Amino acid sequence: xxxxxxxxxxxxxxxxxxxxxxxxxxxxxxxxxxxxxxxxxxxxxxxxxxxxxxxxxxxxxxxxxxxxxxxxxxxxxxxxxxxxxxxxxxxxxxxxxxxxxxxxxxxxxxxxxxxxxxxxxxxxxxxxxxxxxxxxxxxxxxxxxxxxxxxxxxxxxxxxxxxxxxxxxxxxxxxxxxxxxxxxxxxxxxxxxxxxxxxxxxxxxxxxxxxxxxxxxxxxxxxxxxxxxxxxxxxxxxxxxxxxxxxxxxxxxxxxxxxxxxxxxxxxxxxxxxxxxxxxxxxxxxxxxxxxxxxxxxxxxxxxxxxxxxxxxxxxxx
Amino acid sequence: xxxxxxxxxxxxxxxxxxxxxxxxxxxxxxxxxxxxxxxxxxxxxxxxxxxxxxxxxxxxxxxxxxxxxxxxxxxxxxxxxxxxxxxxxxxxxxxxxxxxxxxxxxxxxxxxxxxxxxxxxxxxxxxxxxxxxxxxxxxxxxxxxxxxxxxxxxxxxxxxxxxxxxxxxxxxxxxxxxxxxxxxxxxxxxxxxxxxxxxxxxxxxxxxxxxxxxxxxxxxxxxxxxxxxxxxxxxxxxxxxxxxxxxxxxxxxxxxxxxxxxxxxxxxxxxxxxxxxxxxxxxxxxxxxxxxxxxxxxxxxxxxxxxxxxxxxxxxxxxxxxxxxxxxxxxxxxxxxxxxxxxxxxxxxxxxxxxxxxxxxxxxxxxxxxxxxxxxxx
Numbered sequence: 001x002x003x004x005x006x007x008x009x010x011x012x013x014x015x016x017x018x019x020x021x022x023x024x025x026x027x028x029x030x031x032x033x034x035x036x037x038x039x040x041x042x043x044x045x046x047x048x049x050x051x052x053x054x055x056x057x058x059x060x061x062x063x064x065x066x067x068x069x070x071x072x073x074x075x076x077x078x079x080x081x082x083x084x085x086x087x088x089x090x091x092x093x094x095x096x097x098x099x100x101x102x103x104x105x106x107x108x109x110x111x112x113x114x115x116x117x118x119x120x121x122x123x124x125x126x127x128x129x130x131x132x133x134x135x136x137x138x139x140x141x142x143x144x145x146x147x148x149x150x151x152x153x154x155x156x157x158x159x160x161x162x163x164x165x166x167x168x169x170x171x172x173x174x175x176x177x178x179x180x181x182x183x184x185x186x187x188x189x190x191x192x193x194x195x196x197x198x199x200x201x202x203x204x205x206x207x208x209x210x211x212x213x214x215x216x217x218x219x220x221x222x223x224x225x226x227x228x229x230x231x232x233x234x235x236x237x238x239x240x241x242x243x244x245x246x247x248x249x250x251x252x253x254x255x256x257x258x259x260x261x262x263x264x265x266x267x268x269x270x271x272x273x274x275x276x277x278x279x280x281x282x283x284x285x286x287x288x289x290x291x292x293x294x295x296x297x298x299x300x301x302x303x304x305x306x307x308x309x310x311x312x313x314x315x316x317x318x
Numbered sequence: 319x320x321x322x323x324x325x326x327x328x329x330x331x332x333x334x335x336x337x338x339x340x341x342x343x344x345x346x347x348x349x350x351x352x353x354x355x356x357x358x359x360x361x362x363x364x365x366x367x368x369x370x371x372x373x374x375x376x377x378x379x380x381x382x383x384x385x386x387x388x389x390x391x392x393x394x395x396x397x398x399x400x401x402x403x404x405x406x407x408x409x410x411x412x413x414x415x416x417x418x419x420x421x422x423x424x425x426x427x428x429x430x431x432x433x434x435x436x437x438x439x440x441x442x443x444x445x446x447x448x449x450x451x452x453x454x455x456x457x458x459x460x461x462x463x464x465x466x467x468x469x470x471x472x473x474x475x476x477x478x479x480x481x482x483x484x485x486x487x488x489x490x491x492x493x494x495x496x497x498x499x500x501x502x503x504x505x506x507x508x509x510x511x512x513x514x515x516x517x518x519x520x521x522x523x524x525x526x527x528x529x530x531x532x533x534x535x536x537x538x539x540x541x542x543x544x545x546x547x548x549x550x551x552x553x554x555x556x557x558x559x560x561x562x563x564x565x566x567x568x569x570x571x572x573x574x575x576x577x578x579x580x581x582x583x584x585x586x587x588x589x590x591x592x593x594x595x596x597x598x599x600x601x602x603x604x605x606x607x608x609x610x611x612x613x614x615x616x617x618x619x620x621x622x623x624x625x626x627x628x629x630x631x632x633x634x635x636x637x638x639x640x641x642x643x644x645x646x647x648x649x650x651x652x653x654x655x656x657x658x659x660x661x662x663x664x665x666x667x668x669x670x671x672x673x674x675x676x677x678x679x680x681x682x683x684x685x686x687x688x689x690x691x692x693x694x695x696x
Binding site for chain 1: 333337338341342344345348349352353354355423424427428429430431432433434435436437438439
């Protein structure tokens with residue numbers, strides 16, 4: 001259980017986190033979303049005691065991080081930035097951390113096997129790829145078998161196999177009753193791995209709800225219709241009160257009418273339908289819709305953001 | 319591939335403070351032994367010290383006939399100073415570099431974040447790091463100091479014989495290793511303050527090598543005062559068999575202490591801006607020294623020092639203590655600024671004539687000294 005209460009952090013004139021309050025419950029994966037510069041990493045650093053808040057508190061299992069006696073046994077953290085001495089081997093890096101908590105060497109071997117770094121355990125970390133570095137970070141997070149996991153962009157740099165592995169691992173750990181807070185800017189990744197979402201923008205809370213609710217709340221439902229008689233069908237739908245946008249001479253995007261009703265209309269008039277697909281907004285679209293007003297680095301001032309581009313506007317600003 | 323084996327359960331009662339500090343020491347030891355820079359620096363220390371001790375003492379012997387008679391007398395009076403002064407002056411730089419690297423490499427690589435996640439309270443971590451590093455450097459320093467002495471003594475034997483059993487020699491050899499440990503702590507403290515490898519190394523080496531000659535250029539007695547406080551002076555003095563009472567407590571320790579203090583303060587704040595940094599100059603303010611004087615013959619005055627404040631004070635070339643005219647205004651009337659560091663420590667040192675000097679016992683020590691070491695080279 002992670003509790004954040006009226007947390008604020010200023011860096012000079014910039015308010016990175018602004019009166020943020022939320023709670024992360026055990027037993028499920030909680031996604032932590034926000035455009036770049038929204039304050040995700042700062043919030044995580046505040047939770048982990050790496051920064052001091054100006055006001056408010058962040059507690060883990062009721063305690064501030066710096067008051068935890070053996071913190072790695074309570075909280076496992078993966079930070080976005082690398083936190084490894086490049087001249088040290090993976091094994092020694094984990095051993096250094098294990099020794100501070102009184103964990104045996106056997107545990108180091110276990111987590112190395114768990115993340116699949118056995119072959120390179122005694123090689124310098126400096127030569128690791130991004131994905132190997134992420135695996136090492138996950139190994140460090142899991143070292144103390146913690147009840148709480150705080151993971152900042154854990155799938156960054158992982159190959160598809162690694163992404164699936166991390167996704168399953170997070171679900172498995174949450175299923176054991178652990179608290180899992182995972183930040184990401186990959187919305188689709190969150191859609192499949194997180195049950196609960198905390199969305200922030202410009203340091204403020206935008207949404208704290210389940211993933212399904214989040215999508216439902218902010219999606220504009222529409223139906224994609226394909227028909228050789230698109231023009232005739234468009235007229236019918238308009239007279240029934242639907243909104244029609246012609247994508248081309250055979251495809252329509254219909255709003256305001258549910259798919260079954262459109263099907264019934266076409267059947268009544270004997271029109272051929274090639275496709276009738278209800279369109280659900282993806283998490284990505286829902287996210288962009290919700291955070292539109294709170295994007296820190298906005299690209300739309302210079303050029304209109306084409307909605308079909310996969311990445312959120314902030315991604316392209318990098 | 320999703321199975322997670324649980325870690326061994328944490329002990330029911332949390333580990334005591336001592337046990338936890340022991341774990342920190344073990345962890346810091348793993349840190350320091352598992353990076354290449356430690357092995358490289360300490361290896362270089364061994365090679366440079368032994369190599370330059372052998373080279374420079376050999377040069378001294380081979381150029382013996384060309385040396386000034388006064389120079390020859392100096393070497394004969396205190397051969398251990400010649401032996402230990404040669405190699406260590408150069409090889410101490412490796413300790414400066416390593417001391418800075420031990421802490422700044424954590425900041426440079428981001429390892430500090432992992433360290434702080436494991437140990438959220440910084441002062442115990444810095445303390446463990448300092449202890450492990452100082453002990454390591456002390457041990458390696460001793461392992462270098464003794465062979466250096468034996469090598470140098472063997473080469474110098476024909477001209478200026480010296481044995482480990484002679485008065486002050488063993489202390490000087492052990493002191494050389496101790497000086498390296500204290501210098502390393504100083505470097506570590508500076509590294510912890512600036513948190514930047516290049517800046518830290520430049521700063522420490524500049525302090526040790528550049529500031530000493532520069533201080534001598536300062537006009538009047540000012541340069542003399544400054545010079546006497548420099549850490550390199552402590553290393554120079556502790557490597558001598560015969561020295562003044564004031565050097566029994568090397569000022570280098572004062573430097574390490576004064577630098578460690580603000581480092582710990584600044585460590586409490588993870589994002590310390592310059593405004594939050596404690597005033598280093600304030601903490602370097604030295605307490606008043608205890609008055610002590612050296613009874614020496616005029617022959618003993620260091621030539622370069624005579625240019626500065628000759629009229630008011632003279633400095634003994636061996637022990638760096640000052641003649642009777644040294645600041646009359648201070649308590650006790652006479653003495654050297656070198657003695658001030660003694661008030662920072664409660665350690666007891668054995669001086670060259672074998673008597674122990676508890677810090678602060680200015681007068682009696684001065685008397686003992688007067689009849690002991692300094693008169694030996696007058």
